[in-house]
Amino acid sequence: MDAPRDVVGVFGGSGFYSFLDDVEEVVVDTPYGPPSARIRMGEVEGRPVAFMPRHGDEHTLPPHRINYRANVWAMRHVGVSRILGPSACGSLRADLPPGTFVLCDQFVDRTKGREDTFYDGPQTTHVSSADPYCADLRRVLTEAAREEGIEVAEAGTVVVIQGPRFSTRAESRWFSRAGWDVVNMTQYPEAWLARELELCYAGVLLVTDYDVGIDDIPPVSADGAFAVFAQNLDRLRALLLRAIPRIGPQPDDSCASALASAIVHH
Numbered sequence: 001m002d003a004p005r006d007v008v009g010v011f012g013g014s015g016f017y018s019f020l021d022d023v024e025e026v027v028v029d030t031p032y033g034p035p036s037a038r039i040r041m042g043e044v045e046g047r048p049v050a051f052m053p054r055h056g057d058e059h060t061l062p063p064h065r066i067n068y069r070a071n072v073w074a075m076r077h078v079g080v081s082r083i084l085g086p087s088a089c090g091s092l093r094a095d096l097p098p099g100t101f102v103l104c105d106q107f108v109d110r111t112k113g114r115e116d117t118f119y120d121g122p123q124t125t126h127v128s129s130a131d132p133y134c135a136d137l138r139r140v141l142t143e144a145a146r147e148e149g150i151e152v153a154e155a156g157t158v159v160v161i162q163g164p165r166f167s168t169r170a171e172s173r174w175f176s177r178a179g180w181d182v183v184n185m186t187q188y189p190e191a192w193l194a195r196e197l198e199l200c201y202a203g204v205l206l207v208t209d210y211d212v213g214i215d216d217i218p219p220v221s222a223d224g225a226f227a228v229f230a231q232n233l234d235r236l237r238a239l240l241l242r243a244i245p246r247i248g249p250q251p252d253d254s255c256a257s258a259l260a261s262a263i264v265h266h
Contacts (some may be wrong), residue, residue, distance in 0.1 A: 008044075008244050009080035009199075011071065011190065012053040013087040013229075019051040019237070020044070028074035032115070035070040036061055039078055045245040050078050054186060063163040063185035069115050072193040081250040082137060082200040084243070085190055086236055088229050089158060089182040090166075090211035092175050096153060098228050101145055101239065102182050102205040103138045105131065106157040109188045113162075116189035118196050127196050127262040134255050137202035137247065144243035150235055156181035158205060160188035172211040183211050200255040204239070206232055 010019055020042035027038050040051040054071060055061045075083060089102065096102065119125035138154060145152035159175050161167060163185035167175070175183060187203050194201035208228040210217040250256050 006081065006249065007041075007048040007050050007079040008247050009075040009083040010049060010051045010240065011083065011085045012051060013055070013085075013186065018053075019240070020049060023051070026050075026078060028077050030070040030073045030077070032069040032073055033067050035074040036066060039074060041078065044241055047245050047247070048079070049244060050075055050080050054190070064111070064114065066186065066190075067115075068189050068193055069118065072190065072197060072199070073118075076197050076199060080199065082134070082247055083194050084137070084141075084202055084204055084240065085187065086204040086206065086240070087184050087186050088208045088225055089184040089205040090209050090225075091182055091207045092159075092172065092180055092211050092214070094210075094214055096156075096181060096207055098207050098209055099232055099235075100151045100153060100207045101236075102153045102156045102158070102203075102207065103133075103141050104158045104182070104187070104203045104205060105133050105135070105138065105155040107132060107187050107191060107203075108157060108159040108178075108180060111160055111162045111188055114189055116192060118193065123263065125196075125259070125262050127258050128254075129192065129195070131254060132191055132195055132201075134200035134202050134253070136251055136253065137200055140246050141202055141204060141239065141243050144246065145239055148235070148238050148242055150239055153181070156205075158182050158184050158187050158203065160184055160186070167211055169212045172214075175211070176214070182207065195255060195258050198256050198258045200250055200253075204236070206236060208232075
């Protein structure tokens with residue numbers, strides 16, 4: 001039996017392994033195997049929060065090895081209805097410098113071989129992915145960021161690559177010329193699996209570097225990306241702590257009704 005669904009879920013990304021101080025650790029067994037880590041249950045101004053580092057407690061899970069299905073299912077099991085997914089990303093635009101937060105409204109999937117659906121049959125289910133991110137959560141996060149004086153783009157397209165390697169210059173130029181804004185390795189299928197379970201999801205992407213397709217920019221390194229993320233961790237925490245108390249119950253929107261017209265009846 002799942003818990004009452006009034007909890008805000010937060011997935012921690014690279015360099016973001018803890019969030020709240022006073023927590024209860026919860027072990028969740030899922031039908032899809034073990035999640036990345038125990039869920040930390042706590043509160044922000046009375047709002048229940050569930051936190052999980054998606055790469056594991058010691059960052060032992062590279063992006064292509066994360067059990068995204070187990071992670072998202074576990075969040076729902078402890079009562080989460082709305083998820084915030086902070087992640088690092090590379091910028092594909094000169095006007096999105098490191099330190100900018102991007103609240104994406106679209107993704108492009110360039111991954112391969114990841115378990116990316118809860119609906120493997122025999123019941124055939126086709127969930128619409130036209131607008132994969134929660135517009136209401138993006139609005140709340142945008143307002144919170146502006147009040148904190150944080151540079152934020154309230155929409156954008158993230159192209160999700162397989163990893164663990166970074167892009168070649170040719171790939172990065174291709175992504176940029178296609179009109180995509182940032183590149184990341186974990187938004188798919190995390191964001192998508194939340195929609196399949198009728199949960200709200202917002203990607204909170206922090207630009208840590210310019211991707212290599214932008215001319216005259218040195219190649220990105222893992223050390224460099226982690227350093228920028230660490231420098232901005234306090235800003236990320238401030239954004240989340242301001243936004244979470246303002247996140248209301250899940251509205252009756254496309255997130256909550258994703259299955260209404262998705263199931264194929266025989």
